[in-house]
Amino acid sequence: MKILCIDIGNSSTHYGLVEGQSVERLGEISTTLLSEQFTSSFQQHFAQLLPLASGVAFCSVVPSVNTLILGQLQQSDQTLFHLTHQNCKGLTLVYPNPAEIGQDRLANALAAQAFYGAPVIVIDMGTAVTFDIISRRGYEGGIIAPGLQVMTNYLHEQTALLPKLLPEDLISAGGAIGKSTVHAMQLGVTVGFSGMIDALTVRVTEELKAQENMDPIILSTGGSVANLHKEWSSKSQFVETLTLQGLAVGFNHAYREQ
Secondary structure (H helix, E strand, O other): OOEEEEEEOOOEEEEEEEEOOEEEEEEEEEHHHHHHOHHHHHHHHHHOOHHHOOEEEEEEOOHHHHHHHHHHHOOOOOOEEEOOOOOOOOOOEOOOOHHHOOHHHHHHHHHHHHHHOOOEEEEEEOOEEEEEEEOOOOEEEEEEEEOHHHHHHHHHHOOOOOOOOOHHHHOOOOOOOOOOHHHHHHHHHHHHHHHHHHHHHHHHHHHHHHHHOOOOEEEEEOHHHHHOOHHHHHOOEEOOOHHHHHHHHHHHHHHHOO
16 A cells, blocks of 8 residues: 655655655655645645555644645545654654654654664754654654754854855865865864764663663664765665655554554
8 A cells, every 4th residue: 555655844845655665756845845836836746646645644844834735635535644743653652742753753763663673763864963762662752953954054144254065065075174164164064963973873872772781773864864974874774765654654553543
């Protein structure tokens, strides 16, 4: 059973037809464009996929888009599932205030637990960097840190002379001493970003290992993974479509149990 899954993020909206761990017709659209030109964007990106799906699941960290997409999807005959902490079946939330957990983070946790087991750490590197920790008890909590683009934008916006780095500038820089302003910023951001991810990973892994008495699996997702140092590939398993997979898991749990 294929589910049309839509992950509405701060910068980008990702979607695809999901069945288990298989994702077809993977696509991406700017969330700003989706919000400003919703009708045309919906027709272009989603309407053609609806007849191929047995249901629709979505999560969102942009509340202003929720009403728009709910109104459009409710006009179709598809079974609709909006993942929230209140309907996140199949995942025990031992976190003190579940309402604070981002819907995309719930989706990541659902997929991680379903396909990789526990204990597991999910590192999602998007506009923000999030760590989500799932023990054998359930969803424990996590960490939120600034993402790579947030770092670069902040340097440019809060200083008079530092330029805005382009995406191609964010490819890991060589050396350790900057020989130009851009090179210095590039080192500061990319090496600093990798160091932040490493430090947080070590700390979380140590605490979870002590609690669970076993090494956790470490999964990574999100576009900024490519900007980490080369050694990172041996430290985690990259799963590009983890959030979409988790939405389908949530959908199946919700309607299997009805």
